[in-house]
Amino acid sequence: MGQITHPLRSVLYVPGENTRALKKVSTLEADALILDLEDGVAPAKKREARENLKSFLKSAPPDKYITVRVNGLGTQWVEDDLRAFRDEKIDAIVFPKIESHEDAMAAEGLIEEAGFAPKTRLWFMIETPLGVLNIAQITRQPTRLECLVMGTNDLVKDLHARHTPTREPILFSLSLCLLAARAGGLSVIDGVHIDIKDRQGFLAACRQGAEMGFDGKTVIHPSQIEGANDAYAPSRDELEEARKIVLRFEEAQRMGKAVTLVGGKLVEALHVENAQRLLALAEKIKR
Ligand code: COA
Numbered sequence: 444m445g446q447i448t449h450p451l452r453s454v455l456y457v458p459g460e461n462t463r464a465l466k467k468v469s470t471l472e473a474d475a476l477i478l479d480l481e482d483g484v485a486p487a488k489k490r491e492a493r494e495n496l497k498s499f500l501k502s503a504p505p506d507k508y509i510t511v512r513v514n515g516l517g518t519q520w521v522e523d524d525l526r527a528f529r530d531e532k533i534d535a536i537v538f539p540k541i542e543s544h545e546d547a548m549a550a551e552g553l554i555e556e557a558g559f560a561p562k563t564r565l566w567f568m569i570e571t572p573l574g575v576l577n578i579a580q581i582t583r584q585p586t587r588l589e590c591l592v593m594g595t596n597d598l599v600k601d602l603h604a605r606h607t608p609t610r611e612p613i614l615f616s617l618s619l620c621l622l623a624a625r626a627g628g629l630s631v632i633d634g635v636h637i638d639i640k641d642r643q644g645f646l647a648a649c650r651q652g653a654e655m656g657f658d659g660k661t662v663i664h665p666s667q668i669e670g671a672n673d674a675y676a677p678s679r680d681e682l683e684e685a686r687k688i689v690l691r692f693e694e695a696q697r698m699g700k701a702v703t704l705v706g707g708k709l710v711e712a713l714h715v716e717n718a719q720r721l722l723a724l725a726e727k728i729k730r
């Protein structure tokens with residue numbers, strides 16, 4: 444297990460059957476891609492989608508973290524999906540609808556059986572009530588597991604909930620998965636905002652996810668990338684404060700103290716740790 448060092452502010456779904464979208468990707472600023480073979484691809488197009496993705500991967504943008512979402516455990520496609528990508532240059536395989544410890548271990552077993560290189564990581568989508576309830580068991584053991592992705596549309600549907608602007612109906616589920624991810628040292632990505640035209644709602648959801656602690660947001664359209672990149676990057680004020688915190692704390696330590704004040708606020712070692720995390724992220728996204 445281990446957290447990714449690559450930024451994951453915007454994680455773009457690209458359906459494998461959409462060759463126009465695949466062509467567009469190299470011009471887009473998404474930090475990561477989920478090349479999709481599952482719900483974004485009709486059953487009759489699964490084979491074609493695999494071929495499209497394999498040719499896309501021959502000249503994939505080198506700056507992006509690249510994952511492939513395979514079809515679910517137990518479907519007629521998943522094993523062929525895995526075989527098709529075993530020798531491709533990808534960073535991780537995304538498994539949809541992981542619901543239990545058994546699912547988690549089965550997914551890891553399939554990756555091993557298919558013969559993926561040891562460095563290929565696992566991402567799990569959590570998108571059902573059972574998956575949320577079992578999250579601590581799901582994240583406990585798989586050694587390749589690196590990231591959780593929230594599937595909030597499936598979740599809202601299964602809960603018989605409604606999509607609301609402030610997302611109260613799913614906040615408990617989001618929080619539980621975030622807790623499990625952090626407890627296990629994993630990355631964790633928020634769900635999509637399906638109303639592409641609703642810019643204000645999208646930005647509010649990005650802010651909310653960033654405040655909660657998510658590493659980034661899954662997005663479905665190029666118009667959502669910039670907002671996610673912005674919301675999940677440390678702001679200029681936060682970076683300025685982070686630099687001060689690191690400096691002041693060093694000074695304090697030289698004087699034999701374990702605490703100091705920056706802008707009237709208490710600074711201890713834990714604040715320095717957080718400041719260093721923000722500065723490291725800023726370095727990677729060239730802020
Ligand atoms: N990735 C990369 N490029 C995308 C894209 C995506 N997800 N969605 C749209 N684009 C491209 C289009 O190809 C188009 O570029 P082009 O003119 O060079 O071809 C441009 O962005 C503008 O697209 P637009 O015309 O506004 O949208 P569209 O009608 O082509 O597509 C959707 C709209 C919703 C069908 C499409 O965005 C999509 O399929 N998104 C992903 C959905 C998905 O993966 N769902 C499963 C997970 S929730």
Ligand code: MG
Binds near residue numbers: 482539570594597
């Ligand atoms: Mg889903």
